[in-house]
Amino acid sequence: MNDPSPLPPSSDLSGRTLGGYAVLRKIGSGGMADVYLALQQSLERQVALKVLHSQLADNPSYVERFHNEARAAASLVHPNIVQIYEVGEADGHHFIAQEFVAGKNLDQILKRQGALPPGTVLDILRQVVSALCQAAEAGIVHRDIKPANILLTPTGVVKVADFGLARILSVDTKTLTEVGVALGTPLYMSPEQIEGRPVDARSDIYSLGVTCYHLLSGEPPHSGETALAIAVGHINREPTPLGTMQVGLPEDFVAIVHRMMAKQPADRCQSPSELLNDLKTLASSAAKEGWAADSNEWSLLEWISADGNRSAASTQLGQLMREQARLESNRWNWQGILGMLAIALVAGAVIAWAIRPRFVLEGTPPAAIPKRDSPAAQLFHAKMTESESAWQAVWKYFPEADPYFEQLAQQGLVRHFLFDSPQYVQSLAWAQKLADEGQTDESLRAFALAAQFVSLEQLGREREAREVYSQLTPAMKDQLNRFENQLYESMQGSLSRLGE
Incomplete structure (x- = not known):
């Protein structure tokens, strides 16, 4: 140790x-x-x-x-x-x-914000577990899951970093552990890893459970002045019940976290895919209770990983694709046409209201938006609500918060005006504001320039659009392709219309 x-x-x-x-x-x-x-x-x-x-x-x-x-x-x-x-x-x-992942790790966010709301933690947890599903399939154990190794990109994507302590299970690492390097971080290590016993994916589940406990309560379950004191806590002491550390946490979520932290590996979820399936069930009930997004919003990859059976998932995917094809073949029936006409009338009314004259950065007052407990929770609410006032509420309710949260909210607002409620004058104005603020942040500047380019092209200002596009470096375009797929595809569409 x-x-x-x-x-x-x-x-x-x-x-x-x-x-x-x-x-x-x-x-x-x-x-x-x-x-x-x-x-x-x-x-x-x-x-x-x-x-x-x-x-x-x-x-x-x-x-x-x-x-x-x-x-x-x-x-x-x-x-x-x-x-x-x-x-x-x-x-x-x-x-x-x-x-290179621009953004912050959860350790930095914890130090600034303290405990995070359960909806945010569930969103983070499902993405980390999805990554562990991939590692488990390859027979790899991370061995150092902790907040500092979980990165949050500006777009809200979670990235698990530093598989530096990972081990391919079939490889004998005896000589590597003899050199005296401590594998793992005692604050988050599983009992079996501390004792030098064999570890598998269930050890990562334990460490992730400890991480979730920390995220939800603001404090790790075991602490001490020395690594040995912390290690003894993991081996011999039960953590303070999470529900008493933070009042009002969803009981089902608390139960999952405590099961993840069971002392014996046999008492935990036996695989990341089993855990992800439990989280899928939790997400469905959480959506009904209003504290997190439904599992219907999960990615296809997460659904397949949660299934635990790739062939069954493939069958389900095939059925979905066949059903989609059937719907496509019947899309021009009279009932569908009448429905489309009704939708068009409603959409026309909404668009007429949306394009009414107003000052570019005036926005909608966030009076109807409830104030959450923290800027992270307000940001999560905005992500779920996807409205102009919800995004603006992040910095209006929390003006003293880390500017990082305001930047994330402003990026959400730009996406809203580009894709959810197309208003290109608005998206251009906010993108220009972000570009001015992001002079030293290449990822933020790449986002802002791409949004300006798409907005200008949609507004027919072709010369200005080309000038903005010329400022995007190959590195910026590569970053947009990896982290801002929707914006990148819109940029490609604008390029095509410009004949580039």
């Missing part, structure tokens, strides 16, 4: 080039590696470059473990997992190039 002796700091590689990557600046440091923001010169995209500490590079066991990390993580391709691009060595430096 003892951590290795602190290592002397490695030299800063900022300004150098490693194997085709221009190192821009250091953005973090861990037990094994320093992390840099770098530019992959061949594709002109930003990446996170993990460089093994120079003091460890001379130890074959460390180097082997470092490369095993890359091989394990690179085999996992999933929208909720940070993607590994390349593992290599240059000038004596061993490195891993991986997806």
